[in-house]
Amino acid sequence: MNAQRAGRGSPSGSECPSFQPDTVREGLWFDGADGSGERFRLDIVNECLWQQVPDGADRRRLLSPKSFAVLKHLIDRAGRLVTHEEFFETVWSGVYVQPEVLKSQILSLRSVLEDDARKPRFIETLSRRGYRFIARVAAADAIPSGAFAEASASVNLVGREQPLSELGAILQRTVHQRQREIVFVTGETGIGKTSLVDAFLRQIRVEMPQARIALGQCVEGYGGKEAYYPMLESLRELCMGEGGAPLARDLASCAPSWLAQIPTLLQPAQRPALQRELLGGTRDRMPRELVNLLQRVTQDAPVVLVFEDLQWADPSTVSLIEVLARARTPMQLMLIGTYRTADLVSGDHALQALRQELQLHGLCGELPLEPLTEHEIAAYLTAQASPGCSPPEGLARLIYRHTEGNPLFMVTLLEHLRQRGLLTSVEGAWHLRAPLNTIEFEVPETLREMIETRIARLSAEEQRVLEVASIAGVAFYPQCCAGAAALDPERAEELCQALAERHCVLRAAKGDRQASREYAATRYEFAHAMYREVLSRRLTPARRAGHYARMASSLESGGTAESQQPPVLADHLDRASHPAAATGKGSSVTREPPWVGGILAVQG
Ligand SMILES: Nc1ncnc2c1ncn2[C@@H]1O[C@H](COP(=O)(O)OP(=O)(O)OP(=O)(O)O)[C@@H](O)[C@H]1O
Ligand SMILES: [Mg+2]
Numbered sequence: 001m002n003a004q005r006a007g008r009g010s011p012s013g014s015e016c017p018s019f020q021p022d023t024v025r026e027g028l029w030f031d032g033a034d035g036s037g038e039r040f041r042l043d044i045v046n047e048c049l050w051q052q053v054p055d056g057a058d059r060r061r062l063l064s065p066k067s068f069a070v071l072k073h074l075i076d077r078a079g080r081l082v083t084h085e086e087f088f089e090t091v092w093s094g095v096y097v098q099p100e101v102l103k104s105q106i107l108s109l110r111s112v113l114e115d116d117a118r119k120p121r122f123i124e125t126l127s128r129r130g131y132r133f134i135a136r137v138a139a140a141d142a143i144p145s146g147a148f149a150e151a152s153a154s155v156n157l158v159g160r161e162q163p164l165s166e167l168g169a170i171l172q173r174t175v176h177q178r179q180r181e182i183v184f185v186t187g188e189t190g191i192g193k194t195s196l197v198d199a200f201l202r203q204i205r206v207e208m209p210q211a212r213i214a215l216g217q218c219v220e221g222y223g224g225k226e227a228y229y230p231m232l233e234s235l236r237e238l239c240m241g242e243g244g245a246p247l248a249r250d251l252a253s254c255a256p257s258w259l260a261q262i263p264t265l266l267q268p269a270q271r272p273a274l275q276r277e278l279l280g281g282t283r284d285r286m287p288r289e290l291v292n293l294l295q296r297v298t299q300d301a302p303v304v305l306v307f308e309d310l311q312w313a314d315p316s317t318v319s320l321i322e323v324l325a326r327a328r329t330p331m332q333l334m335l336i337g338t339y340r341t342a343d344l345v346s347g348d349h350a351l352q353a354l355r356q357e358l359q360l361h362g363l364c365g366e367l368p369l370e371p372l373t374e375h376e377i378a379a380y381l382t383a384q385a386s387p388g389c390s391p392p393e394g395l396a397r398l399i400y401r402h403t404e405g406n407p408l409f410m411v412t413l414l415e416h417l418r419q420r421g422l423l424t425s426v427e428g429a430w431h432l433r434a435p436l437n438t439i440e441f442e443v444p445e446t447l448r449e450m451i452e453t454r455i456a457r458l459s460a461e462e463q464r465v466l467e468v469a470s471i472a473g474v475a476f477y478p479q480c481c482a483g484a485a486a487l488d489p490e491r492a493e494e495l496c497q498a499l500a501e502r503h504c505v506l507r508a509a510k511g512d513r514q515a516s517r518e519y520a521a522t523r524y525e526f527a528h529a530m531y532r533e534v535l536s537r538r539l540t541p542a543r544r545a546g547h548y549a550r551m552a553s554s555l556e557s558g559g560t561a562e563s564q565q566p567p568v569l570a571d572h573l574d575r576a577s578h579p580a581a582a583t584g585k586g587s588s589v590t591r592e593p594p595w596v597g598g599i600l601a602v603q604g
Helices: 002-007 065-076 085-088 100-112 138-144 160-175 192-206 229-238 245-256 270-277 282-297 316-324 341-344 348-360 375-385 396-402 409-418 445-456 460-469 478-482 487-500 513-519 529-537 542-559 568-577 596-600
Strands: 028-031 039-043 046-052 059-061 082-083 123-126 128-132 136-139 180-188 210-217 305-308 332-340 365-368 423-428 429-432 506-508 523-524
Touching: 065 085, 065 100, 082 085, 085 100, 085 128, 085 229, 085 396, 100 123, 136 192, 160 180, 160 332, 160 341, 160 568, 192 210, 192 305, 192 332, 192 506, 229 245, 229 305, 245 282, 270 523, 282 316, 316 348, 316 429, 332 341, 341 348, 341 542, 348 365, 365 445, 375 396, 396 409, 396 529, 409 423, 409 445, 409 542, 460 478, 460 487, 478 487, 487 506, 487 523, 506 529, 523 529, 523 568
Parallel strands: 180 332, 180 365, 210 305, 305 332
Antiparallel strands: 028 039, 028 136, 039 046, 046 059, 082 128, 123 128, 423 429, 506 523
């Protein structure tokens, strides 16, 4: 505890007398990517850094709270590009800071780690994009076994045993049949694609240490600019990592056109010869050269490539995936691609057509990730507490109801509860500071921004119909919202159908088949209650009342006889300050027309 206080507020990187903390040796170890054996431990409990001193007591290096947060974020995402934007959204969430602030934090971390930006051992700069932690990372308790893990060991994955074992089976096939395998891990934003792949890579490192692993990240807004970006990243990682020297030689002999694109790997002496060799036609030969290279390097050991966030892939990368999928040469290559389903379906994305085509011919597989169940959320909460401490009764159900099993929403909501002081963890046990039924759930700021960004990308008509739908009930008929959204009923229906087909914000209401058949109309609901909440909170009171009024009058003018008007209509007329509300119109209902169902659901 003292150590923690001493750490806070001290200048970044200053040292302090060395002693070993009595606290649990919790944290993450890492050692320089150059194999020098220099080792550090990020002390999560005391928020500082320990430098291992051979034959001596470890030396404590103090970090400012922000430096600690930046370093922890980098280490949690070890091996991956962390973009400037990601830093600003996470470490400086909700606060505007100048980009130089990030630079200066990285500078001070480099000085503590005695790292050189030109020859990095810990933090690599990826020009104009961000930074990557390149040192090898392991959980403190993993050290004795010598099994290193590159990603955060503090992540507790739940409910992913099945996809993990499927990935394992695919890798086994690659190795035993020497056949390249391509698999896409897909799902909505925050469903856990990256976490699953990270867990799989951790598993490979322990169970198949001879396998070579490389990550290539597609970056939003960057895709179209640099062809083959994730593959170039992967090759650079493979060549610069442990045992990369022979690969760099193979690159020069089998794939000079690729080598020419990775200046950091080029020896000055190689440049003139390479330039002569590459005169003309470089782009055309790149796919062929890569297949030759991969065939060669996968002869002795499997290679696992991960292309992350392919929804932002450049067209050359998509063509390259096709070339690899169709290559007939034997190679122990497993390519895992992740992408957000909705982003692929909504645009005219080349990868969507390619995936369908490849799947049809059995040339790729897909692992669509499902939301977590309530039971799995309970397991997650239990795993976060000390053994024997169970989470507060009903918390898992509540989180499930508000997040519908999306892991990102789950962890963000939990964090939000913690920040508001409603949920605390004392000595490994969860404590709720207020009865569950009194806690008002609001959408955490970071999620609200993410949802707002998604909505802003939709057309004006789509946004209008969604805005009205957000106050029309848990499940609604598009016809019910049409008037208020200034749309024809058919157009409103078309828009909702298209959004649901694109897995975007809406979906057909669950368990509604009977009603759909009877009335030849489909009810829709929001894919997440949070989407509905964000949209409805955008409405000013006057606009909301206006929508209610227009919904109410379109119900009235829809020819509904007085005896057929639902009781809830009076409520809506009332909310809209409609004169008919006072007359008691809409006080009884026998059998309502289909669109009324949406309004009725407001009560539920
Ligand atoms: N199975 C799981 N169990 C517990 N937590 C999980 C699980 N899957 C993901 N998480 C947590 O949810 C958050 C989001 O996960 P992740 O980044 O892997 O999602 P993603 O699908 O890759 O998102 P994106 O579409 O933005 O790339 C992370 O904080 C992660 O730790
Ligand atoms: Mg991801």
